[in-house]
Amino acid sequence: MYFAPRMDELKPSDIREVMKIIAAKPGTISFAGGLPAPELFPSEDLREVVNGLLNDKAGQALQYGATLGYQPLREKVAKLMEREGVKATADNIIITAGSQQGLSLSGMLFLDKDDVIIAESPSYLGALSAFKPTESQVVSVACDGGGMLMDDLERVLAETPNARMIYVIPNFQNPTGKTWTMERRQKLIELANKYDLPVIEDNAYGELRYEGERIPSIASIDTEGRVVHLGSFSKILAPGLRVGWISASPELILKFELLKYGADLQPNELVEMMIDGYLGSFSLDEHLKKIKAEYKARRDLMIDVIRNEFPTEAKWYYPEGGMFVWIELPERINTRELLKKAVDKGVAFIPGGSFYPNGGIEYAFRINFSNMKSDKIVQGMKILAELLREELK
Numbered sequence: 001m002y003f004a005p006r007m008d009e010l011k012p013s014d015i016r017e018v019m020k021i022i023a024a025k026p027g028t029i030s031f032a033g034g035l036p037a038p039e040l041f042p043s044e045d046l047r048e049v050v051n052g053l054l055n056d057k058a059g060q061a062l063q064y065g066a067t068l069g070y071q072p073l074r075e076k077v078a079k080l081m082e083r084e085g086v087k088a089t090a091d092n093i094i095i096t097a098g099s100q101q102g103l104s105l106s107g108m109l110f111l112d113k114d115d116v117i118i119a120e121s122p123s124y125l126g127a128l129s130a131f132k133p134t135e136s137q138v139v140s141v142a143c144d145g146g147g148m149l150m151d152d153l154e155r156v157l158a159e160t161p162n163a164r165m166i167y168v169i170p171n172f173q174n175p176t177g178k179t180w181t182m183e184r185r186q187k188l189i190e191l192a193n194k195y196d197l198p199v200i201e202d203n204a205y206g207e208l209r210y211e212g213e214r215i216p217s218i219a220s221i222d223t224e225g226r227v228v229h230l231g232s233f234s235k236i237l238a239p240g241l242r243v244g245w246i247s248a249s250p251e252l253i254l255k256f257e258l259l260k261y262g263a264d265l266q267p268n269e270l271v272e273m274m275i276d277g278y279l280g281s282f283s284l285d286e287h288l289k290k291i292k293a294e295y296k297a298r299r300d301l302m303i304d305v306i307r308n309e310f311p312t313e314a315k316w317y318y319p320e321g322g323m324f325v326w327i328e329l330p331e332r333i334n335t336r337e338l339l340k341k342a343v344d345k346g347v348a349f350i351p352g353g354s355f356y357p358n359g360g361i362e363y364a365f366r367i368n369f370s371n372m373k374s375d376k377i378v379q380g381m382k383i384l385a386e387l388l389r390e391e392l393k
């Protein structure tokens with residue numbers, strides 16, 4: 001059978017492969033996936049809302065709806081964008097199947113065969129997979145603890161006439177947990193204006209800040225309508241709902257509407273109405289307070305073991321929020337090999353090399369702190385610490 005050439009580009013993600021290894025070994029303490037804590041999902045509240053909807057509004061909730069999304073939810077999401085310093089109305093919002101669909105639609109909107117996406121190095125694997133079917137290429141820009149290095153970005157922009165968009169995760173990045181400084185955000189907008197490029201600002205983790213001040217979003221300093229800001233209910237309510245949004249200029253939203261219509265007609269009406277009902281009847285802020293307190297405690301436990309028990313050659317970044325800690329080891333340690341030994345001892349992580357689209361360092365790894373309960377975090381981190389001490393002897 002003939003397959004389109006784009007299929008040659010697609011291969012299973014390394015994360016899925018690690019997940020398979022873990023699934024084959026029940027009881028593994030997994031710091032691998034980027035999963036929220038299931039015990040913190042607001043299941044009772046959602047049940048109440050969905051029961052009410054099916055009792056009173058089933059005709060609407062189970063019917064076809066608008067491609068742009070359920071209007072009251074778009075209005076509430078527009079209000080949420082105020083937290084990001086963005087003045088939005090429903091006209092600036094389209095509801096998507098998670099922020100992942102926002103990535104995929106952005107790829108369709110801006111990219112063609114052999115075009116270039118400029119992204120952080122390392123970056124979120126799932127985004128790179130979302131862009132892949134366009135047969136475009138990724139060019140990576142070096143980063144430090146404050147985001148992309150602007151000199152490197154300028155160099156790449158000057159050398160890449162077929163660059164078509166810049167993709168960044170400025171808050172508590174996946175995989176590194178790093179957050180961009182305000183200066184870098186400003187400079188990014190200056191350069192995007194100069195080169196007339198759209199910026200995809202992926203803000204999947206923005207609400208999960210455990211300390212320090214919120215830094216204004218890149219969308220909030222955009223004066224030319226070139227930022228496509230992606231938000232999501234996945235990390236703040238539950239990822240299985242598959243509801244996120246794109247916030248952008250009304251002109252761009254209408255283009256996204258055309259693409260979404262072709263992709264899946266509309267969001268899931270019942271789930272949109274459920275989230276809308278939840279936001280109307282319950283306090284998102286109270287819920288956020290609860291999950292942030294728990295995630296902060298889990299992060300602190302993880303960091304305590306790293307500080308006190310990891311060999312000093314292990315360098316790590318302190319995340320002020322999000323779900324991940326990124327660790328870099330001396331170059332002689334290959335973390336894909338290390339993972340096999342860790343899994344034998346009952347612990348899993350994601351090797352860092354997986355997050356570089358064009359190959360990158362093989363001596364780093366990412367660990368997640370949101371999913372495992374405290375006792376497992378301590379137990380798993382102590383096992384990792386011992387393994388690292390052995391390896392680095």
Ligand SMILES: Cc1ncc(COP(=O)(O)O)c(C=O)c1O
Binds near residue numbers: 202
């Ligand atoms: C940086 C980033 N962007 C987007 C997503 C996609 O999330 P969702 O589609 O569930 O909103 C993830 C998921 O882990 C992520 O880490």
